Amino acid sequence: MILTETPVVTAALEAAVRAPSPHNSQPWLFELGPDVIDLVLDEDRVLEVCDPDRREARLSCGAALLNLQLAIAVAGRSCDVEFLPRKDRPELLARVVVGARHRATATEQRLAASIRARYSNRRPFASTAVPxxxxxxxxxxxxxxxxxxxxxxxxxxxxxxxxxxxxxxxxxxxxxxxxxxxxxxxxxxxxxxxxxxxxxxxxxxxxxxxxxxxxxxxxxxxxxxxxxxxxxxxxxxxxxxxxxxxxxxxxxxxxxxxxxxxxxxxxxxxxxxxxxxxxxxxxxxxxxxxxxxxxxYGFPGSTTPRRPVDAVIRTRSGESHR
Ligand SMILES: Cc1cc2nc3c(=O)[nH]c(=O)nc-3n(C[C@H](O)[C@H](O)[C@H](O)COP(=O)(O)O)c2cc1C
The missing domain is CATH 3.40.109.10 (NADH Oxidase)
Structure with a gap:
């Protein structure tokens, strides 16, 4: 079975792209193979003025990685993550290998349910104290x-x-x-x-x-x-x-x-x-x-759009997915 065709990977990528990124630059790509999702920093989307060292791009990709893992967990699969798996490809930030059946924990379910609800709220907050x-x-x-x-x-x-x-x-x-x-x-x-x-x-x-x-x-x-x-x-x-x-x-x-x-x-x-x-x-x-x-405590705002999953997928050879 090719993983790219499974609902698990679709759900995982839809969750991953909901991560925050500076200026909503979305500096990530995903290279798919059977049971493997490689997370790649997209050099074309690095903010050269405010992020020349790619630090914020890596933070954003780290956030996308956590979303990805949570979505895989609630879809009922385990996964292993290897960080920076290839010295000759520093832009390859992590390799996620999807594994056996998994029963999502209550925390995984709660956090995964918050992925779509989270957004940056730049409006004034209420004066209510945070407990x-x-x-x-x-x-x-x-x-x-x-x-x-x-x-x-x-x-x-x-x-x-x-x-x-x-x-x-x-x-x-x-x-x-x-x-x-x-x-x-x-x-x-x-x-x-x-x-x-x-x-x-x-x-x-x-x-x-x-x-x-x-x-x-x-x-x-x-x-x-x-x-x-x-x-x-x-x-x-x-x-x-x-x-x-x-x-x-x-x-x-x-x-x-x-x-x-x-x-x-x-x-x-x-x-x-x-x-x-x-x-x-x-x-x-x-x-x-x-x-x-x-x-x-913010007054309600709204989420911002992301590029569709198809736009962030590459096959492992580096060609566009579709
Ligand atoms: C590393 C990082 C730095 C950010 N810095 C700022 C910032 O200084 N000011 C700001 O208003 N938003 C900042 N953002 C928020 C992004 O603009 C926001 O995540 C993006 O527009 C997507 O919107 P969302 O968070 O509502 O999903 C930052 C996000 C990240 C991940």
């Missing part, structure tokens, strides 16, 4: 994937990090190359890639955090005064750490979604090397910051 138990669950989700999710509870640290985000946002606002790339990925409604204007948030009229501007025209609005800001860190950096960080990010985001929480990203300081170095020194030299997001 301690929920904060613990989201941190624990990152820990299960070998990462640490630091919630900035200490006022001094929160102010230092949000100040860094604002300064980095200002630098990116003045950077013509960055703005051109952002404009290129800000799309009309109906496009299956990039960020549509409806997914952007209003400009904040006050509060601690800036919002990346995706062409939204709405009037400025007040954001929550006491945001829950999370920084996901890994003990090492490099391709493997970044793929695993993407899985941890996604497990944390899906856990948050399953608890009724919303999230949105603040990558400005992650995309400027000197700002990322400052963030590392604020958190501790062994903490390699990978992603920053806020958590809270």
């Amino acid at each position: 301690a138990g929920f904060r613990y669950a989201v941190r624990q989700a990152a820990r299960e994937e070998g990462a640490k999710l630091i919630l900035l509870d200490e006022v001094g640290l929160l102010e230092a990090v949000t100040g860094l985000i604002r300064r980095a946002d200002h630098v990116q606002t003045l950077d013509e190359g960055f703005q051109a790339e952002l404009r290129a990925w800000t799309k009309e409604n109906g496009s299956r890639e990039g960020v549509p204007a409806y997914a952007g948030g209003p400009r904040p009229s006050g509060g601690l955090l800036p919002v990346r501007h995706h062409g939204q025209s709405e009037q400025a609005r007040e954001f929550e005064r006491d945001p829950v800001v999370a920084v996901l860190t890994t003990p090492t950096d490099g391709p493997l750490a970044q793929i695993r960080a993407g899985r941890a990010m996604q497990r944390a985001l899906l856990t948050a979604t399953s608890l009724g929480l919303s999230a949105s990203f603040y990558s400005q300081p992650m995309e400027i090397p000197s700002a990322r170095a400052v963030l590392r020194s604020l958190l501790g030299e062994n903490e390699n910051p990978q992603v920053v997001f806020r958590l809270g």
Whole structure:
């Protein structure tokens, strides 16, 4: 049986492409063989200005990988994952071998059910506090994937990090190359890639955090005064750490979604090397910051489109699937 024809692989790929990615660039390809799905970083979709090292692309692919595995589990199959299986092909990030029958755990079912419900919510959050138990669950989700999710509870640290985000946002606002790339990925409604204007948030009229501007025209609005800001860190950096960080990010985001929480990203300081170095020194030299997001109770928004599965499949020889 050729795996590409099975409902298991179709469900797995449909789940994988729901992963978040910077500017909704969707930097992934899947090479299919009998019982094997290879996850490949799509070099043509790397954001050369804000992600020249491909770090965010690897995070995105790591998130897609977790979605893929969860979907395979709830479809009733086990799978094994080998990271970076070929030294001569660094863009081949992971090989997933689909195995025997498997009964999905309650956690796998809960997280898989959250894949389609999750989206970036860039609008103001309610002032309702996030319960301690929920904060613990989201941190624990990152820990299960070998990462640490630091919630900035200490006022001094929160102010230092949000100040860094604002300064980095200002630098990116003045950077013509960055703005051109952002404009290129800000799309009309109906496009299956990039960020549509409806997914952007209003400009904040006050509060601690800036919002990346995706062409939204709405009037400025007040954001929550006491945001829950999370920084996901890994003990090492490099391709493997970044793929695993993407899985941890996604497990944390899906856990948050399953608890009724919303999230949105603040990558400005992650995309400027000197700002990322400052963030590392604020958190501790062994903490390699990978992603920053806020958590809270969002007013309902909507998901954004993805390219169809057919557009992200390649046969192993590198030809297009269809
Ligand atoms: C590594 C990474 C960095 C991101 N950085 C930002 C950011 O700084 N600002 C922002 O508004 N969205 C950011 N996003 C969110 C993407 O724009 C979003 O995932 C994409 O548009 C798809 O939309 P969705 O998350 O609603 O599915 C980031 C996503 C990833 C994976």
